Amino acid sequence: KVRIMVGISVIVPVHNSQCWLDECLKSVWEQDFKQTMELSIFNDASKDGSAEIIAKWKIKLEDAGVPVVVGSNDSAQPRGVGFAKNQAIMQSSGTYLCFLDSDDVMMPQRVRLQYEAAIQHPNSIIGCQVRREPPESTERYTRWINNLTEEQLLTQVFTSHGPTVIMPTWFCSREWFYHVGKFDEGGKVSDTLIQIHVGLFCVSDLRGFGSSGFSEILESIPLIVTAFCDVDEKKIAKGFYTFEESEERPKPKIPICHFREATPPFIICVKQDLTGGAFEMNLNMLNLKEGMDYYHFN
Template sequence: MKMADISVIIPIHNGEKWIDDCMKSIASQSVLNTTKRLEIAVYNDGSTDRTQELLEKWQDYFTLRGVGFMIAGGITSKGVGAAKNGAVKISSGKFLCFQDIDDIMHPHRIYLQWKAAKSNHNALIGSRISRLPINSTPRYSHWANSLTKTQLKKQIYTSNGPTLLMPTWFCHRSVYDKVGGFVETGRGTPEDLIFFYEHLDAGGDLQRVDKELLVYVYHEGAATFSVKREQIWKIQLDRIQKHVLPDWDHFTVWNAGKAGRRLVRSLSPNNLNKVVAFCDVDKNKIGHCVELYCPIERKVIIKLPVIHFTEAKPPLLICIKLDLSKGEFEKNLESLNLVEGNDYVLFS
C-alpha cells in the first residue's frame, strides 16, 4: 500500500455532535486538489454515542473520493494521549496534522502548514486561531495569536498549555518519533504540554503560520477542562527549576502577593536560597518584609524584603498574568528595558 504524504490524526470520545462539521472542513481542504495524498486516521476512544456510526458514514464518503480513512479504537476509554498515539499508529503519512473533532479547519490549513513543515522537519508548526463562540477566552486567544517567533520559545511558562496551541499542530513524523509519542496516563493529564517540553528538550524547533487556520471551539465538554491547573503548574515549576534557575545565582520575584509567595514557598532549598527579594507596585507592601512560613516544619523558611519594581536587579522571575491591568504591568516591564529570557522569565 502506498504511503500517504499527510495523515490527519483525530482522537475522539463521544464526538457525535462535532463530527459532521469537522469532516466537512477536511473535505474542503485545498490540498485535495493537488497531487499530495491525504489520509485520515481516527481513534475512537471508547465512545458510547453515535460516534462509530457517523465515522463509518464519513469513511465511505472519503473512500469513494480516494482519501484513505482508517478507524481504530477500543471499548474502554484510555484518554487523549493514548487515543492520539493510537491514531498515529495506524497512519502512514510522512507528515502529521493533529485535529480535534470539535474544531474546524480553514480550507488552506493543511496545505499551508505542510508547506512550512516541508522546509523544517524539526519543527512543530502551529497557526493562529479564531474562537467559537466569538470572543470566548479573548485574553488567551490574543496571547496565542500575537506571540512573536522569539516568544514562542520564551513564554512557555505563562499559560495552561504550549505557546503553539495543540489543536493547530502539524509536523514531520520524525518530530513525533523523536519524542516517542504522548504519555498515556489517562484523563486529566496535560499530554500536550509534556510532549511540547520534551520536543524542546530534544532540540526541537517551533514555528507558526501567521494566519487563522483553525476555528478553535470553546465548550464545557472539551477535554482541556479535565486537566487540573494544579498539575500543569507543578509540571511548569519542575521544568523552570531544571532549565532556568540553575543558570541564576540570585533572582527577584516580581509579585509579593499570593502567586509570588506560593512560588517561592514551592522552590527547592537550593533555589529558595537564591531569592533576594520580592518586588511590587503596591505601596502597602513596599518597604515591608514577607515571612514565608512552612506549616509542616512549623517555622519561617525565608524572610524577604519587598522593593519597588524599579529597584529590582535582574534576573527577575515574574509571577503576574499578562493583559489583566489595562496595560499597566506591560508598560512597567517595558520601562526597565530588559531582555526576555535573559533578564526575566514570565511564570504565570
C-alpha cells in the same frame, strides 16, 4: 492488504464526540490540498453516536478520493487521548501528520499551507493561528496564541497557557514525530524527582495579596525572601513588612522596594494581559530582554 503511502495523514482521536464530529470531518472534506491525503481516525470507547458519524463520513470522504482508516478501542473504558493519537498515527501511512481534535474544525487552506511550511522546515512542529467560536470565549488565551513572536515561541513555554505551539494546530513529518517520541499514555504526571538550587530572591507585584499574602509567602519560604517589590507608593513609603506570625523575636522585617530597584534575572509570576497594559508598560520601562533578563512563569 497493501497500504498505499500518502502525503498527509490527518490524525483525529475521538471519544464521545458526536456533538462536533460532523463539522470536524466536514472540514477535512473541504480541504483544498491537491496531493494525496488520508484520514486516520481512532474511536476510543465512545458510547454515543460517534461511530455512526465516522461510518457516514468514511463513505463520503472516500468518494472524494480521501482514504479513511478507522481504528477503535471497543473496551468499556477509554484509554485516553495520548493512546488514541498514538494508535491513529500507527495505523496511518502519511509522510506528514496533521493533528485535528474532534471538537475543532480546519480552515480549507490549513493542510496546504502547513504542508508548504513543513517542506521548508522538516525538523519542526508547524503550528498556526486560531479563531475561537464563539469569538469572545477565552479572549486572553486567543490573543496570546495569535500574537507570539518567533522568539516568544521559545521563551514563553513556561506560562500557564501551556505549549506556545498549541496541540490542535500541530503539523509535522512522521520521521520527526518518531524522533521526538510518541505521546505519553500514562495519564497524570507522576511526582518528578528534581534537584532544585534555590538562591535568594525578591517577590514582585503583591497587589491584591493583602497581609495574608505576605504571610503565606514567608511561611513557605522564609529564609530566602530578601525583599518585596511593589508599585504601591504607600507600601514602598513604609519601607518594610513585619512578619507578625513569626515566632522569632524580634519579628523579621522584610524590605519593600520599588520594582525598578530589583536586579535581573527575573522569573515573572504575573499573568499577562490582565491589568489594562499597566504590567506590560512597567516591564517595558525596564528595557530588559526576554529570554535573557527574564522569563514569564505563571
